[in-house]
Amino acid sequence: MFSAADHAFMAEALRLAEQGLYTTDPNPRVGCVLVKDGNVVGRGFHRRAGEAHAEVNALKQAGSDAHGATVYVTLEPCAHFGRTGPCANMLVQANVARVIAAMADPNPQVAGKGFEKLRAAGIETAVGLLATETRALNPGFVSRMTRGRPWVRSKLAVSLDGRTALASGASKWISGEAAREDAQRWRARSSAILTGIGTLLADDPALTVRLPGEWRQPRRIVVDAQLRTPADARLLKKAGKTLIATLVADARRHAALVTAGAAIMVLPAADGHVDLAALMRQLAANECNEVLVEAGAVLNGALLKAGLLDELIIYMAPQILGDTARGMFRLPALDRLQERIELQLADVRMLGSDLRILTVPQPRKS
DSSP, X not given: OOOHHHHHHHHHHHHHHHTTTTTOTTSOOOEEEEEETTEEEEEEEOOSTTSOOHHHHHHHHHGGGGTTOEEEXXXXXXXXXXXXXXXXXXXXXXXXXXXXXXSOOOOTTTTTHHHHHHHHTTOEEEEOTTHHHHHHHOHHHHHHHHHSSOEEEEEEEEETTXXXXXXXXXXXXXXXXXXXXXXXXXXXXXXXXXXEHHHHHHHOOOOOOOOSSOOOOOEEEEEOTTOOOOTTOGGGGSSSOEEEEESOOOHXXXXXXXXXXXXXXXXXXXXXXXXXXXXXXXXHHTXXXXXXXXXXXXXXXXHHHTTOOOEEEEEEESOOOOTTSBOSOOOOOOSSGGGOOOEEEEEEEEETTEEEEEEEEOOOOO
């Protein structure tokens, strides 16, 4: 169905889409290439929400050469009015001949309507070229649109024996400089960083991107069932509101934290704790695509038990901390080996002297 040339041009569109990795949130990362007579006449990618989409930028570069061109775009052209106008309409007006999309848009507002509009104008369409790679670039957007919750990653720095800190809580630094810089880039691509009250009280983290230059800062979220967050916490002093998810509906107790820079979200309880599934639904409703968890064993264990962790980023340092040090997950004891949580390895690589392991938790077998 697709030629070698089709693959090459879509791969170029995908490389363009990757240039929006840190900036497009909450929109998907999209790239577009226009080709006429075997030559690229226009290139574009979506840079940030509210600005021109990839197709518009590529059409602008192509000018009159867009007439009769083939469009390679990593996501179905939109057909609705959002922050910008419908890209499908602009492609029709440009008289392109063919549109090849890597994947259909999972957004129910689009969901095939872009293709319908193009075909109604006599434009040939095709979909499915490098779809897997495109989904991998936009896991959060796809998750939010199809599952009603963000894609959730947990970042963990551990010793070779799987310990995250000494019994005292000391953990600075288990991982090396290269691993810490890599972790900052995972922060930078995320919609939000999630931590628990235990980590906040122990470490007083800022939860900001600390890389050279100017970066979009993700939202900060604290799971704090009993509303113990101190008003002088560092993350409350950063730009933008820090969201505190709690069970406490006391307006008087809210007031000091709101004044200090917090927004309070009161959620239902699940087994006496904040209902994490409800939190994820609320985050999706607030356009969070990718959430990075930087927390201790309690919150990580709760998320894993609830089936809410989609990916683990584990930085393993060549160190031994011993059996009294803290583990990665607080989970109930297993009675049978069949109850174990299995992981699928997605990527393993060296970063300095540390090993970075990307894994995906698998559904438990009955």
